[in-house]
Amino acid sequence: MPNNHDLRNDLRFAADDYQSADNRDFTTDAIHGGYHGTSSSVPIYQGNTNYREGYEGTNSYGRGLDKAGGPTSGALEEQVRILEGAEWAQATSCGMSAVSQTLFGLLKSGDRVVCHETVYAGTHMLFQDVLPTKWGVEVQMVNLCELNALETALKKPTRMVYFEPYAHSMEFIDLARATDMAHEAGALVVVDNTFLSPYLLRPLHYGADVVLHAMTKYMAGHGDALAGIVSGRDEEIRKQIHFMRILMGGVLAPMNAFLVHRGLKTLAFRMERHCGSGQKVAEYLDQHKKITRVDYLGLTSHPNHEVATGYLHGFGGMMRFVSKPGVSLDRFLGRLKMCKPWYSLGDVETLILPSGESADGGFRARVSVGLEDPDDIIADLDQALEKA
Numbered sequence: 001m002p003n004n005h006d007l008r009n010d011l012r013f014a015a016d017d018y019q020s021a022d023n024r025d026f027t028t029d030a031i032h033g034g035y036h037g038t039s040s041s042v043p044i045y046q047g048n049t050n051y052r053e054g055y056e057g058t059n060s061y062g063r064g065l066d067k068a069g070g071p072t073s074g075a076l077e078e079q080v081r082i083l084e085g086a087e088w089a090q091a092t093s094c095g096m097s098a099v100s101q102t103l104f105g106l107l108k109s110g111d112r113v114v115c116h117e118t119v120y121a122g123t124h125m126l127f128q129d130v131l132p133t134k135w136g137v138e139v140q141m142v143n144l145c146e147l148n149a150l151e152t153a154l155k156k157p158t159r160m161v162y163f164e165p166y167a168h169s170m171e172f173i174d175l176a177r178a179t180d181m182a183h184e185a186g187a188l189v190v191v192d193n194t195f196l197s198p199y200l201l202r203p204l205h206y207g208a209d210v211v212l213h214a215m216t217k218y219m220a221g222h223g224d225a226l227a228g229i230v231s232g233r234d235e236e237i238r239k240q241i242h243f244m245r246i247l248m249g250g251v252l253a254p255m256n257a258f259l260v261h262r263g264l265k266t267l268a269f270r271m272e273r274h275c276g277s278g279q280k281v282a283e284y285l286d287q288h289k290k291i292t293r294v295d296y297l298g299l300t301s302h303p304n305h306e307v308a309t310g311y312l313h314g315f316g317g318m319m320r321f322v323s324k325p326g327v328s329l330d331r332f333l334g335r336l337k338m339c340k341p342w343y344s345l346g347d348v349e350t351l352i353l354p355s356g357e358s359a360d361g362g363f364r365a366r367v368s369v370g371l372e373d374p375d376d377i378i379a380d381l382d383q384a385l386e387k388a
């Protein structure tokens with residue numbers, strides 16, 4: 001049985017001395033980062049209060065801890081901090097809590113934000129419906145794929161530029177150039193990198209001030225834990241966001257921290273498979289007679305393919321397609337035998353989400369290509385499209 005002293009030692013694991021100082025590979029950091037303790041998996045410390053040296057008083061309380069939300073999520077934060085190349089990482093209860101803690105932490109009434117026009121729907125609602133009307137923040141939605149439009153938008157004093165480099169519209173934003181332009185105008189850059197994960201893109205390396213993720217998606221990877229994370233370098237920024245985590249709540253529960261920590265160990269391998277299968281599925285859909293358009297960064301026909309190639313060694317598993325008019329969405333979804341017509345993305349299963357009608361009456365659908373054999377995914381799509 002461990003005595004109190006042993007437990008205290010184990011509780012120090014998040015700050016343990018595994019560092020990626022020897023230029024280890026991402027795969028190695030993902031496996032060892034954040035927990036180098038005495039068990040083969042990170043322990044789940046379920047307690048609301050966990051005494052640790054240096055974390056006395058309210059700092060040992062799960063919502064109040066100075067940096068970690070608890071030892072298990074502290075281990076996860078350290079793992080992500082290493083993977084992002086960040087100075088700090090703060091885990092949150094889901095992706096939207098990462099978004100809201102960041103925005104409420106860094107913005108105040110009278111500030112102005114320039115946001116890419118097609119961010120995640122929940123984020124879009126915050127920017128469009130909540131921040132301007134209830135918090136007095138001016139928001140301009142702009143297509144940041146057009147850097148000229150960003151340049152024009154930045155002529156007015158701006159506190160923050162916010163975007164998803166690979167956004168819900170399946171467009172890719174030139175991260176380094178957009179970041180440089182924002183910085184020249186004196187604005188902070190906040191990036192939601194959920195669609196790509198730190199394995200494919202590390203925005204802090206290109207100068208972004210804050211990167212956040214819905215870890216619910218690729219980082220956890222198995223559809224079994226809602227979770228979010230915010231990372232960065234500047235200590236003042238960390239403090240402002242952390243203050244919101246204390247006041248708004250939204251800390252990550254220990255069990256979910258454990259699941260994401262475990263999921264991250266295989267992120268690199270899963271992402272390689274998502275990329276390989278994504279390419280195959282996109283090429284299949286692209287030549288299908290009932291499909292008029294496929295938006296996938298890995299296709300040379302994608303307008304942002306070349307820009308993305310400068311940043312990415314793989315194009316992930318997210319794509320969108322448009323059917324010919326007259327092809328039935330209901331029949332297509334109803335005939336799927338393996339792929340799931342479910343919300344969410346980045347899971348082991350292939351997920352298909354209807355996303356409205358095209359101008360000529362076809363349907364649009366988003367595909368999150370899973371980890372099944374790509375030929376099996378294609379076979380399922382093929383038989384469903386055949387009868388749709």
Ligand SMILES: Cc1ncc(COP(=O)(O)O)c(C=O)c1O
Binds near residue numbers: 094164
């Ligand atoms: C890009 C992006 N950011 C944030 C979120 C919100 O994540 P969560 O559902 O974990 O709150 C999502 C959800 O789909 C997303 O796609």
